[in-house]
Amino acid sequence: MHMADAxxxxxxxxxxxxxxLAAIGYASKKLKEQIDDKMIPxxxxxxxxxxxxxxxNFTIPGTGxxxxxxxxxxxxxxLGPYAAFLAIASVLTVQGLFFADGGLLALGCNIWNMGVYxxxxxxxxxxxxxxxxxxxxxRIFAVSILSVVIALQMGAFSVVMETMMSGKSExxxxxxxxxxxxxxxxxxxxxxxxxxxxxxxxxxxxxELLESIGASRPLNPAVSLKHxxxxxxxxxxxxxGVLSWFASTHPDGLEWSIKKITGKTxxxxxxxxxxxxxxxxxxxxxxxxxxxVPPVGRExxxxxxxxxxxxxxxxxxxxxxxxIIGAGIRFVRRRHS
Amino acid sequence: xxxxxxxxxxxxxxxxxYQDTFVHRLDPRVKVVCTMLFLVTVISFPKYEIAALMxxxxxxxxxxxxxxxxxxxxxxxxxxxxxxxxxIGIFNPLLDTRLVAVAAGIPLSAGCLSFITILLKFTLTxxxxxxxxxxxxxxxxxxxxxxxxxxxxxxxxxxxxxxYLFVLMEEAMRLARARDMRSFGERGSGINVVVRLIGSLFLxxxxxxxxxxxxxLSRGFNGxxxxxxxxxxxxxxxxxxxxxxxxxxxxxxxxxxGILGSFxxxxxx
Amino acid sequence: xxxxxxxxxxxxxxYPDGTEALKGxxxxxxxGESVGIVGxxxxxxxxxxxxxNGYFLPSKGTVTVGDIELQKKTRQEVRRKVGIVFQNPxxxxxxxxxxxxxxxxxxxxGMSPECVQERVLEALTTVNCLDLRDKPxxxxxxxxxxxxxxxxxxxxxxxxxxxxxxxxxxDPKSRRSLITMLKTFMHTKIIxxxxxxxxxxxxxxxxxxxxxxxxxxxxxxxxLSNKKLMEENNxxxxxxxxxx
Numbered sequence: 001m002h003m004a005d006a007x008x009x010x011x012x013x014x015x016x017x018x019x020x021l022a023a024i025g026y027a028s029k030k031l032k033e034q035i036d037d038k039m040i041p042x043x044x045x046x047x048x049x050x051x052x053x054x055x056x057n058f059t060i061p062g063t064g065x066x067x068x069x070x071x072x073x074x075x076x077x078x079l080g081p082y083a084a085f086l087a088i089a090s091v092l093t094v095q096g097l098f099f100a101d102g103g104l105l106a107l108g109c110n111i112w113n114m115g116v117y118x119x120x121x122x123x124x125x126x127x128x129x130x131x132x133x134x135x136x137x138x139r140i141f142a143v144s145i146l147s148v149v150i151a152l153q154m155g156a157f158s159v160v161m162e163t164m165m166s167g168k169s170e171x172x173x174x175x176x177x178x179x180x181x182x183x184x185x186x187x188x189x190x191x192x193x194x195x196x197x198x199x200x201x202x203x204x205x206x207x208e209l210l211e212s213i214g215a216s217r218p219l220n221p222a223v224s225l226k227h228x229x230x231x232x233x234x235x236x237x238x239x240x241g242v243l244s245w246f247a248s249t250h251p252d253g254l255e256w257s258i259k260k261i262t263g264k265t266x267x268x269x270x271x272x273x274x275x276x277x278x279x280x281x282x283x284x285x286x287x288x289x290x291x292x293v294p295p296v297g298r299e300x301x302x303x304x305x306x307x308x309x310x311x312x313x314x315x316x317x318x319x320x321x322x323x324i325i326g327a328g329i330r331f332v333r334r335r336h337s
Numbered sequence: 338x339x340x341x342x343x344x345x346x347x348x349x350x351x352x353x354x355y356q357d358t359f360v361h362r363l364d365p366r367v368k369v370v371c372t373m374l375f376l377v378t379v380i381s382f383p384k385y386e387i388a389a390l391m392x393x394x395x396x397x398x399x400x401x402x403x404x405x406x407x408x409x410x411x412x413x414x415x416x417x418x419x420x421x422x423x424x425i426g427i428f429n430p431l432l433d434t435r436l437v438a439v440a441a442g443i444p445l446s447a448g449c450l451s452f453i454t455i456l457l458k459f460t461l462t463x464x465x466x467x468x469x470x471x472x473x474x475x476x477x478x479x480x481x482x483x484x485x486x487x488x489x490x491x492x493x494x495x496x497x498x499x500x501y502l503f504v505l506m507e508e509a510m511r512l513a514r515a516r517d518m519r520s521f522g523e524r525g526s527g528i529n530v531v532v533r534l535i536g537s538l539f540l541x542x543x544x545x546x547x548x549x550x551x552x553x554l555s556r557g558f559n560g561x562x563x564x565x566x567x568x569x570x571x572x573x574x575x576x577x578x579x580x581x582x583x584x585x586x587x588x589x590x591x592x593x594x595g596i597l598g599s600f601x602x603x604x605x606x
Numbered sequence: 607x608x609x610x611x612x613x614x615x616x617x618x619x620x621y622p623d624g625t626e627a628l629k630g631x632x633x634x635x636x637x638g639e640s641v642g643i644v645g646x647x648x649x650x651x652x653x654x655x656x657x658x659n660g661y662f663l664p665s666k667g668t669v670t671v672g673d674i675e676l677q678k679k680t681r682q683e684v685r686r687k688v689g690i691v692f693q694n695p696x697x698x699x700x701x702x703x704x705x706x707x708x709x710x711x712x713x714x715x716g717m718s719p720e721c722v723q724e725r726v727l728e729a730l731t732t733v734n735c736l737d738l739r740d741k742p743x744x745x746x747x748x749x750x751x752x753x754x755x756x757x758x759x760x761x762x763x764x765x766x767x768x769x770x771x772x773x774x775x776x777d778p779k780s781r782r783s784l785i786t787m788l789k790t791f792m793h794t795k796i797i798x799x800x801x802x803x804x805x806x807x808x809x810x811x812x813x814x815x816x817x818x819x820x821x822x823x824x825x826x827x828x829x830l831s832n833k834k835l836m837e838e839n840n841x842x843x844x845x846x847x848x849x850x
Contacts, residue, residue, distance in 0.1 A: 002421065004421055004422045004425075004459065004462075005376060005379075005380055005458065005459070005462035005463070005466075006380070006422050006426075006455050006456075006458040006459035006462055007422065007425060007426075007455065008380055009380065009381075010377050010380060010381045013377070013380070014377075021487075024487070024488065024491055025488055027491075028488035028489075028490045028491050029488070031490055032488075032490055035490075037550075037558065037559075037560050038550050040490075040493065040497075040550075040560075040562070041497060041546050041549040041550050041553060041700065042543070042546040042550070043494055043497070044493070044494050044496070044497020044498050044500070044501065045497060045498075045501050045505070045542050045545060045546045045549065046542060046543075046546070047494060047497070047498035048497070048498050048500075048501040048502045048504070048505040048506075048542075049505055049538060049539060049542040051498065051502055051505070051506070052502075052505040052506045052508070052509035052538060053509065053535045053538060053539075055343060055344075055506065055509060055513075056509065056513060056531055056534055056535060058528060058531050069535075086490070086491050086494050087494065087498075089491070090491070090494045090495045090498045091498065093495060094475075094495070094498060094499065094502065096466065097466060097469065097470040097475070097478070098347045098350055098351075098470060099343075099347075099414075099418065100414060100415070100418050100463045100466050100467050101418060103376070103462045103463065103466055104372065104373065104376055104462075104465075104466045104469070105373070105376045105377065105380065105462070163425065167384070168384050168451070168454075168455060169425050169426065169428065169429065169455075170428055170429040170431075170432040170433045170448060170451065171425055171428045171429075171432070172432070175428070176425075190528065193528060193532075194528065194531060194532055194535060197528070197529075197532035197536070198532055198535050198536045198539060201532060201533065201536035202536055202539060202540065205536070205540060206540060209540075209543055213543075310595050310596075310598035310599040310601075310602055311387070311388035311389075311594060311595050311598055312388065312598065313597075313598035313601050313602060314388055314391075314593075314594035314595050314596070314597040314598025314599070314601070315387065315388040315391045315594055315598070317594075317597050317598065317601060318391040318392050318394075318593075318594050318597065319391050319394065322391075322392075322394050322395045322398050323398070325395070325398065325399075326398040326399075326401070326402050329399070329402035329403060330402045333402065333403075333405065351742075352745070355741075355742070355745070474742075475702075476702035476703065476742070479702070496701070496702050497700065499702070500700055500701070500702060500742070500743065500744065501700075502744075503744045504696055504744065545697060548692065548694065548697040549697050549698075549700050551656070551661050551692070552692055552697055552698040552700065553700065553710075554659075554661065554685070555659050555661070555685060555689070555690045555692075555759075556685075556689075556710050556711035556714060556758065556759070556762065557682065557685055557686070557711055557714030557715055557762070558710075558714060559682070559714065562710075563709075563710065563713035563714060564706075
């Protein structure tokens with residue numbers, strides 16, 4: 001579910017980096033105010049634990065492919081949202097660097113998708129209110145699976161949105177959704193199962209462990225179910241606004257999927273309200289001079305496409321030159337050592 | 338087993354990051370900033386722009402050769418992570434079929450071009466990220482992040498993770514190996530076994546954290562992790578930064594490749 | 607200076623779950639002594655050690671280090687005097703590089719960077735690991751990790767050095783280096799170990815623990831060569847004495 005640099009636009013990448021850094025700053029501040037010293041090595045080592053646990057693959061029944069846990073939810077349950085978020089962010093950073101999973105610009109998106117949704121939103125608004133202090137294995141199972149599934153669906157949906165908003169892929173919205181959401185549903189169910197399984201296992205093997213960690217956690221304000229529902233409604237409205245902005249700039253993709261789903265081809269006119277405003281903002285803040293999403297219908301002129309003959313020859317020359325430079329340096333270094 | 342390969346692959350990359358070359362000695366802050374600017378520049382190109390991306394391969398090539406990083410190792414890692422990008426990008430040629438006349442009457446679809454661009458950008462961005470870690474040790478990157486303003490508690494989290502990464506992977510490998518030896522070919526990757534493995538690993542991890550904490554206390558730990566390291570910018574660092582900025586600016590905004598090509602065309606006439 | 611002593615007076619300790627680990631331990635170790643603590647697994651050795659730097663506080667009885675009686679508020683002070691090297695070096699080397707690990711203690715003591723630098727280099731030289739200073743701990747061998755863990759503690763210049771199974775994971779050569787090095791240390795040394803031959807080599811005095819009490823306390827040679835005593839306490843003669 002990692003977002004890749006190559007599919008990202010500078011605007012989207014920068015936006016998500018900005019909000020992710022803000023989230024990291026927020027979590028750090030909250031943690032520093034209330035943390036028990038004992039948590040510091042624990043957080044770090046649990047990050048390494050998640051990393052190692054992700055290496056233990058499971059087969060997704062029916063597909064034959066393998067998946068692994070994300071870890072955001074289980075960390076949130078054990079460490080609380082702030083510490084868990086930092087832990088998962090550090091895991092993703094190490095993955096981005098050592099495995100090139102996704103990319104460094106996309107790291108902002110990835111930390112958001114796989115950190116903020118499980119740790120802050122789903123844990124605080126769903127898991128905690130529904131489970132509370134209950135130790136009932138059945139309840140933990142049900143809520144864990146539900147929470148992880150929702151968190152992963154949000155994450156997968158975000159990847160789709162980020163890709164669409166970047167405009168580098170021709171994949172229509174509908175197809176993309178159909179690709180991403182089902183597979184992450186399957187992974188989510190399994191990860192939810194594993195999450196609950198591990199929590200219950202630990203509780204039966206060393207019951208005092210989770211209690212003592214819980215005691216060193218910073219106190220979070222308790223969120224009631226009512227608050228949770230209101231927040232979800234707000235999120236739904238915001239998402240709706242984003243979708244309609246998206247509809248105003250990519251009518252093709254959405255039209256295609258709307259046609260497929262409802263049989264209609266008409267969308268409500270995008271020239272009103274939020275969609276119009278966001279379109280105007282987007283036009284004004286185009287990041288770099290050459291970059292823009294071409295409006296539908298206008299043919300690309302040859303210059304814009306940059307595949308003139310001169311371009312090809314030039315490309316060949318440049319590549320050749322670079323390879324010669326590289327080989328030369330290698331040769332000189334080998335001679336010296 | 339895939340686990341072992343990944344473990345040794347990180348191990349190798351980690352060892353490469355401690356080599357001592359000109360590139361390795363550059364200030365980590367400069368390297369982090371330059372890498373990020375490189376990434377932004379590369380992905381800012383429009384989706385059909387292929388020729389202008391070519392010069393950008395110079396930077397990864399320079400870092401690889403000057404930093405003594407084995408090219409085959411790097412390429413292999415790039416190939417391993419490519420499936421997602423290819424999988425998404427492959428739809429471009431299928432869906433964007435507007436024809437574009439290219440050269441000598443060979444028509445190509447615009448979708449093909451944008452797909453090629455995605456692949457090129459992918460190679461450039463992934464190699465930039467890998468080269469950053471390969472030429473700057475992870476603690477170096479963490480110190481750079483700290484100096485660039487990232488909160489201390491997050492950075493010490495990163496450092497702890499890194500420190501115990503290999504230790505925990507080894508423990509997980511031992512547990513997984515024990516599982517495999519008793520599975521008799523039945524893969525044993527059923528859910529219950531996975532839960533037990535992860536559960537055991539978790540318990541050991543928490544116990545280890547307790548021992549680490551007591552060791553920290555014994556050496557006077559009182560909540561703040563102290564640090565001494567002072568990186569000072571040297572002239573080599575400033576030069577590298579300026580050269581990179583100049584390169585990025587020039588090759589982003591001026592169609593050098595096109596000019597070279599036209600020039601060659603003129604010559605051959 | 608005769609006020610570097612460690613004294614346990616009738617120390618009782620039980621864990622939160624009620625398990626009694628120490629049931630009345632008393633002894634006094636004075637400046638410059640090198641004392642071995644032996645006992646079977648579960649005898650209370652480790653628990654005893656963890657009282658020496660205040661990680662545990664006695665449930666009853668007193669622990670005195672120098673002129674400080676161990677209490678909740680005097681823990682930090684005690685830790686300046688007593689340095690413990692734990693069994694597993696991986697758990698003690700938690701910083702990104704060897705230098706960072708060895709400087710952790712001195713920095714926490716509030717020393718200036720120059721002073722810290724001096725201490726670190728001195729400590730690393732003592733354990734013959736100066737060239738490892740910029741390496742990350744996970745690139746070190748077991749023997750090197752053990753040595754660096756010791757350096758990390760002696761850099762704080764404690765008066766009293768406590769070690770829990772120092773030779774546990776070492777190959778013969780590293781073990782020999784360790785023994786040679788320990789013999790040169792002028793600190794008061796308290797070493798808990800199953801490696802009875804090491805105790806024989808390094809320690810002049812030996813305390814035997816069984817079931818949470820002191821079963822014997824005297825000159826090492828006398829204690830460790832006493833076959834009956836050893837077997838009563840679920841131990842046996844050191845290997846080097848078994849051939850005789």
